[in-house]
Amino acid sequence: MKPVIDYLPEISQAVIERQVRRGKFIIADDEPEKVCTQCDESWPLTSEFWYGESSSQTKTHSWCKGCYLSTRYAKRRAKRGGNE
Ligand SMILES: [Zn+2]
Incomplete structure (x- = not known):
């Protein structure tokens, strides 16, 4: 068996x-990926x-x-635009 890779x-x-x-992870090339x-x-x-x-x-x-980042940036942009 190959060693477990270093997941976050x-x-x-x-x-x-x-x-x-549950369909929340998929297995791609023997490695789990999260959806x-x-x-x-x-x-x-x-x-x-x-x-x-x-x-x-x-x-x-x-x-x-x-x-996550795009939502955060979008919110920040919207906030700045709305308050000035
Ligand atoms: Zn995404």
Whole structure:
């Protein structure tokens, strides 16, 4: 067996399997990827694509970094535009 790759979160195999059954993770090239609830794209479980969320069962934010950042920036832009 190959070694477990260095995921951002420490997700147990049982959790991964449960998430795959629910359609929240997919297995791509033998590696689990998490599906973003915002953009519906799947991304590898690394800090490049996800923020950590310790209270979550999957230890990651439910949105990928791209969605999270774009929403945050959009909000900030809207706030600035609305108040000035
Ligand atoms: Zn996304």
